[in-house]
Amino acid sequence: GNSVTQMEGPVTLSEEAFLTINCTYTATGYPSLFWYVQYPGEGLQLLLKATKADDKGSNKGFEATYRKETTSFHLEKGSVQVSDSAVYFCALMGSNFGNEKLTFGTGTRLTIIP
Amino acid sequence: DTAVSQTPKYLVTQMGNDKSIKCEQNLGHDTMYWYKQDSKKFLKIMFSYNNKELIINETVPNRFSPKSPDKAHLNLHINSLELGDSAVYFCASSLRRREETQYFGPGTRLLVL
Numbered sequence: 001g002n003s004v005t006q007m008e009g010p011v012t013l014s015e016e017a018f019l020t021i022n023c024t025y026t027a028t029g030y031p032s033l034f035w036y037v038q039y040p041g042e043g044l045q046l047l048l049k050a051t052k053a054d055d056k057g058s059n060k061g062f063e064a065t066y067r068k069e070t071t072s073f074h075l076e077k078g079s080v081q082v083s084d085s086a087v088y089f090c091a092l093m094g095s096n097f098g099n100e101k102l103t104f105g106t107g108t109r110l111t112i113i114p
Numbered sequence: 115d116t117a118v119s120q121t122p123k124y125l126v127t128q129m130g131n132d133k134s135i136k137c138e139q140n141l142g143h144d145t146m147y148w149y150k151q152d153s154k155k156f157l158k159i160m161f162s163y164n165n166k167e168l169i170i171n172e173t174v175p176n177r178f179s180p181k182s183p184d185k186a187h188l189n190l191h192i193n194s195l196e197l198g199d200s201a202v203y204f205c206a207s208s209l210r211r212r213e214e215t216q217y218f219g220p221g222t223r224l225l226v227l
């Protein structure tokens with residue numbers, strides 16, 4: 001079955017540091033890949049997505065590139081802010097009909113200190 | 115206007131009780147979902163409905179019964195609550211099945227004592 005593995009947290013960085021959160025996946029076919037973010041006390045929000053190999057998703061300064069050869073979708077940001085503190089979830093949706101659910105990684109809690 | 119809303123926001127109850135959580139979306143979406151997030155933040159889908167039809171039913175105890183009276187509402191009823199049911203339950207919706215972007219509600223924090 002499909003699965004997503006992302007780096008364990010928590011991750012603590014200073015403001016303006018470079019961020020990488022690793023994500024790798026296992027899936028048959030050509031899944032779509034996502035990063036969702038959960039701010040404290042809120043539901044999840046889509047941060048970015050990529051639907052085919054070599055696509056780059058980007059939003060709010062965050063980027064992730066769909067790498068089929070390494071089955072990865074690492075999240076990066078060049079300069080983090082305190083407001084980026086949240087839990088980040090990598091997820092995939094299978095490409096097969098009937099396999100249309102989102103499978104999430106375990107989440108990575110990110111804390112940015114001023 | 116809130117796009118996906120859930121009630122109640124918090125629910126504290128005793129083991130063995132029956133409780134319901136309600137979800138409504140005003141986005142005009144066809145597909146709705148229930149997710150369970152445990153204490154370690156692990157998020158797993160439970161059910162999905164498309165136009166009131168059940169399309170995803172993961173391995174969930176049959177104490178959990180979803181009901182969709184119309185495509186804007188998806189409620190979750192839980193019978194005989196157990197300690198292990200304590201979690202945050204999220205409702206979500208998407209424009210159609212296999213639509214990649216899902217919109218999540220704020221969650222219902224359930225604590226079973």
